[in-house]
Amino acid sequence: MxxxxxxxxxxxxxxxxxxxxxxxxxxxxxxxxxxxxxxxxxxxxxxxxxxxxxxxxxxxxxxxxxxxxxxxxxxxxxxxxxxxxxxxxxxxxxxxxxxxxxxxxxxxxxxxxxxxxxxxxxxxxxxxxxxxxxxxxxxxxxxxxxxxxxxxxxxxxxxxxxxxxxxxxAEIKAVHPFVSDTPDFWRREGYPFPVHGEGFTGEPAYFKHVITAAKELMTELGMKPSDFDYAIFHQPNARFPLRAASILGFPLDKVKDGIVVDKIGNTYSAAALMGLANVLEKAKPGSKILMVPFGSGAGANAFYIETTDLVVEKAKMGKTVEQxxxxxxxxxxxxxxxxxxxxxxx
Amino acid sequence: MVEQNLSIPKYWRRTQQYYRLVATRCAKCGKTYFPPRRVCDCGNDALDPFELPKNGSLVTLTVLRSVSVDFEKQRPLLIGVVDLGGVKLMGQIVDCPSPTALRAGTPMEVVFRRVKEDGEHGIIYYGYKFRPVKGCES
Structure with a gap:
């Protein structure tokens, strides 16, 4: 394991x-x-x-x-x-x-x-x-x-x-990547601020990669949204993960604990992982979690994670996201x- | 060539104490040293390294408004003495815009922060600072 x-x-x-x-x-x-x-x-x-x-x-x-x-x-x-x-x-x-x-x-x-x-x-x-x-x-x-x-x-x-x-x-039971060359967002060497490729932000980048990675993972595993207790998506803002959940058929209840962007902003490489931490700190043993981090450029990794009996005890051993x-x-x-x-x- | 003003070897030799508060304790008489020493006052040269606790309490502090050039953009600078398991250590206090909320005995924690940087091109020095555990509300 x-x-x-x-x-x-x-x-x-x-x-x-x-x-x-x-x-x-x-x-x-x-x-x-x-x-x-x-x-x-x-x-x-x-x-x-x-x-x-x-x-x-x-x-x-x-x-x-x-x-x-x-x-x-x-x-x-x-x-x-x-x-x-x-x-x-x-x-x-x-x-x-x-x-x-x-x-x-x-x-x-x-x-x-x-x-x-x-x-x-x-x-x-x-x-x-x-x-x-x-x-x-x-x-x-x-x-x-x-x-x-x-x-x-x-x-x-x-x-x-x-x-x-x-x-x-929490066992990581499967990971499924989906990546393509998509010019939605970049920062050139030596330039202090990033730039959006306006026509590519959103649908062709975030949604295409997040939805495809999630769907392909679920197909590979023979699972459907109702099999999961939590779904966590990359969160450049709170609208995007809510919409991704809606497209895939996850109800709000399964998504809300994995969204922290509304309180701390987009932490980029930490964003979905921060949502996962918050979920692990609330989850019961045996919880099934779908997590789909996304990166511009563009790609997504869809994870299937299942908590074990140790998750509750370990959550108490350190500072929590809620704290x-x-x-x-x-x-x-x-x-x-x-x-x-x-x-x-x- | 990029000018470098800070001594990189001097900093590098001390990273264990700056990063993790590595102190030494005399195996014979038990005396603790921070910064770490290799020979105890009792003459014994067998000292064991150990990390100071990362939580302690404030002993005293001062607010500096006239500061050296490296810190002038960080004014006012809070400098405090924090007791970490009996070792009293001086350092910068951060995450506390209202220093009047701090008193002797306020619980403090060690945080890992940037301490100095050698201009725009030079090395960045990391090390310990302190902050109040429960925030800084008065």
Whole structure:
């Protein structure tokens, strides 16, 4: 049995309401809220980045796994907002988490999908017997140009998963990928903000890949939406996962616990993994979960996950998403610009 | 060539203590050292490394508004002394815009943060800071 042995998340403490951003730029605050269904988003302080958040989430994941950090044999980090263009996050984690030096490490990039690709990579090494445990992380502190609509949803956070075959809290029973060359969203080297390929956002990218991956996985397994207790989708805003659920035939009850974007914004590589953490912290043993992370460019991985008897006990062993959501300090737009270093400082 | 002002070897040699608060304890008399030392005051050179606890309590703090150039965009700077299992450590306090809410004895936790960066091209230094466990409401 290969699956999730431990998990941990990190959400910065500061929040800004989307209505505050809309008022700063002269947009209609209610229209913006209705368009994205994002109430507020998490804002990292100037000293928080994808390295610091990976460390915090990784420490909780290892504690929940109940293992010594020296037993981690692989670390993969999925992110599109690395502090260094060249210098890995994963090697900093070796010393920050106190693992051994004999660890397979790499930083992965596939827009918002790379966190889930980290899980798949760790699964492969565990399944082949090359490592006992792999640490897979999705994290982002991405960029939204001030005054552009992306700014309403781009959030900050990290989610970490220890993958192994002992003391599994949730078995990953199957993963199914669906990928194509779709120019929906990108950021060129050296340019600070990403760009949407307008005609490709939405239907040809997110919905095509998420729906196809989910359907193909269910066909492969001979399952249907009513067989699942929870469904989690990538969440660039709250409208997209709700619509994906509706297209596939999942009722709201099965989707709501997997949506956190309305409270913290789109955490990109961590987004679906954050929803999964929230679900694991509420799920009963034997719960069947469909999770479909998506990344622009574009691709989706559909996961079939089933919780074990250990999930309830492990949920109590670390800080929960709900606890993070409750710990918040609101800031106004001027502090947001300062904290995210969006004012050019010399 | 990109100018580098900070000493990378000096920082790199201390990453264990900056990243994970690795201290040493004398195997003979039990005295604890942070920063870690290799020889105890009692003369013993067998010291065991261990990590300081990541939770503690605030001893005292000060608010700095005149700060060095590396931190001038982070004003005001909160510097506190936090007791971690008997070891009193000085460091920056973050995630607390209302320092009046903090008192001696306030529960604090260690967080992993960026501490300094060498301009736009140089190395980023990571290390420990502190924040109040329960937020910062007065």
């Amino acid at each position: 290969i699956g999730i042995v431990g998990w941990g998340t990190y959400i910065p403490r500061y929040r800004i309401k989307t209505t505050e951003i809309a008022e700063s730029w002269g947009d209609d605050p209610l229209r913006i809220k209705d368009m994205y269904l994002v109430e507020e988003k998490a804002v990292g302080l100037f000293d928080e980045d994808t390295v610091t958040m990976s460390v915090e989430a990784g420490r909780i994941a290892i504690r929940r796994a109940g293992i010594d950090a020296s037993h981690v044999g692989a670390i993969f980090v999925g992110s599109e907002s690395k502090p260094y263009a060249v210098k890995p996050i994963s090697s900093i984690l070796i010393d920050a988490l106190g693992t051994s030096r004999n660890v397979f490490t790499a930083d992965l990039e596939f827009a918002c999908k790379a966190g889930s690709d980290s899980i798949v990579s760790a699964m492969g090494l565990v399944k082949s017997g090359m490592v006992k445990y792999g640490l897979a992380i999705g994290t982002d502190a991405s960029q939204g140009e001030p005054g552009e609509h992306l700014e309403y949803s781009v959030g900050t956070g990290a989610a970490a998963y220890v993958i192994g075959s002992n003391n599994v809290a 993070y959501l409750a710990e918040k300090v609101y800031i106004d737009y001027s502090y947001y610009l300062k904290y995210r270093k969006l004012i050019r400082l010399h």
